[in-house]
Amino acid sequence: MKRLFLLAILIAVPSFLFSAENSSNIEELFYKANQLYKDGAYDEALNVYSEIEKSGYTSGDLWYNMGNTCYRLNMTGHAVLYYERAGRVMPRNPDLEYNLQYVRKFVKDAADVPSSFLSDILFWTESMTLNELFIIFVIINLLFWCALILRLYIKKEWTYYFPVVLLVLWLVSGISWAWKYYYDATDSRAVILSEEVNVLSGPDEREKLLFQLHAGTIVMHDQSEEGWTLIRLDEKRGWVKNNDIEKIKKNTE
């Protein structure tokens, strides 16, 4: 038994150290990028920030800073993309809210992503992250089942009403979390990155031009094939080149 325990420590410690070392490097890179930003070297700052993102380490602050950097580089589409990404992780950050609203002023297309019926009902899920909703659900779930166990052995009035109240909370928190999970998992919003994008009737340059979109406009990503992406905006649909658009939700998420 002791040997097994030692083996577990031997396996766990290096992986922890490796992880801590990596995290430390990432933070160094982050501060370096911040310094570059401060010095006005926005291109280089964006490169360093992107390097961190590619390494798989992410954070709301990283995307927020990338949004700022892109705005300084007049890359409105990218700024909106990164702010929206940051918004998934830190939805109640006031700086982020302000900057996103501010950058949206430079978006030329008047197009809003329609909200769904469930989104309107479960409005609070918009300002909470999946993790936060999950923690709330886990706590209520634990309390609910404990209250039921208590009810088995203590037949008092309060042991009847306590689980009933918790059942309501359990359902609300469970549905909220499930909805957020579904919404995040199926989030197909994408941002137009290029200054002006031709939306064609098919995945070919020779296809008919249906309409044009501009940097920062958020559309729905339907499918991708051979370098082309089928997008949807209200009732309109069409094809754009893959490099003109990027999904807000990263594939690795």
Add this chain to the structure above:
Amino acid sequence: MFADEISVTLKLNRFDAGISDTIRMTVSVKGSREADNPGIKGLEDFSVRSGGQSSRVEMINGKFSSSLDFTYFLQPEKEGSFDIGPAFVKVDGKVYKSNTEKLTVTKQGAQPGKGNTDKPVFLAATLSSGTAYIEEQLSYILRLYYIAGISNVSLDMPEIEGLTFKQLGKPVEYTSRYKSGNYNVIEIRFSLVPSKPGRFEIVPAKMGMRVRISGDSDLFEDFFSSDDFFTSVRGRSVTVASNSPVLNVLPVSEKGKPADYTGMIGRFNISAELDPPRVKAGESSTLTVLIKGTGNINRIPDLEFPEIENLKIYPDEPAIETEQTDKGLIGIKTMKWAIVPEKEGLYTIPYLEISYFDSGRKAYLRKKTQTFKLIVDPGTGEMAEPKFVKGGSAQLKKPVEELAEDIFPIHKSAVNFSKSVSFNLLWLLLIIVPFFSFCTAYVIYIVKKPTPEKEAKMLAAGAAKGFLKKCKNEDLNADDLSDSIRDYFNKRFNLQLGSIAPDEASSILKAGGCNQDTIGQMEWLLKKLETFIYTGKGSEPCDMHEEAALIIKSIEKEIK
């Protein structure tokens, strides 16, 4: 913290008096607790007696305020109209001046009108004028004359459509000579504003009170009235009604009505001040206009400042202050304009005027401010924010103007750099562990819960134990023993019998596999108990508990 502004006020407790009346005069010094004795003008025709001085400290809105009152009693020496004051008070080497009050002294003083004025208590109502214009402010004065002790005074004012009464200040008390007798007087002043024309006979005001008149009680009443147990308030309840003065209300004359007349009626004054009179271009100067007067002050219009080339005009919110005085409602309307010249030069600030109907002169009057010269020197080229001097009551507020917009800066530190974590086994465990814990607890609960058969066995096992416990009681009577045997059978054999007969017991025991001897003993016991019960000895000790215990023990041994 002491309020440091010092002011001196002179007050009389009445404005008309008889030659033999005494008038109380108070000189109040606010803002100081020490001052030299005041010097007061206008007292040449009065005999003056000092009533002493008093000081007090109050806390108003978190600030301490101190004041010093000098009281005097004035005895007029001749009839006439007198200006009392101003009073001059020296505080810390500096002399402060008070206001002036007007006092009219007649032979009789304020006399009650027609009515029951020969009674020891009567109420008199007087109007400052029998004729008034619509919206003109009049005085309606109620005076209660009494020579007896009174208490619990209440007032019922008349309610007349088209006439509005408003009490002015607190009631004042003094003594007055009337019909060769000295009366105590309570005087209450009201402002009266008519709102429609016509002849109004003001219905009597009524005052209720308790009156104690000497010689008006008998020995019996005196004896008991001295004891609070028999009467809580001494004297009689009396209600007195005033006379009914008549008021004729006239509409304001249309003849000579100015085009800008806004309905102001009363007496008003207008004054203005320009501060500073010399500024640089782009700087702000303030024109302050004050309209002060008695009358319908709510009709004072918001004056408009004319446009002047190269002057930017910013009006402030007008402010109205009203004060209830013994003479009526006094109002002050303050209007301010911030004037910002764009270029240097000499500018003429024109006069502003008001028109009103002077009820005393029965004519329309116009009053205007003076004109001002605003000298403007060359400025820096920048326009200043308009601002009002002397801390205007309502400062001009300007919406915050956004000069530029930009994003918020980058975040210097990142919270929780992490690799994206997807839903994993740990998440699932956190959710399902409490559920399985409940399932386990439920299973344990079900397993441990006894079945009906088990429950019956447990009951049966306890039946004999319970019975034997009861049998230890030596005083057990036949009724109790019979009931105990029935309970034993019910529990032991899972029955629900109301009572048990010897035959029933035999067949149950036989079915249970007991010996014939034991069955016979039980039969004998039950029959014996029946005999006790039916012969009226059921409640007496039967001394059979030992036999019963032995039989039950035998049953327990033999039963299968």
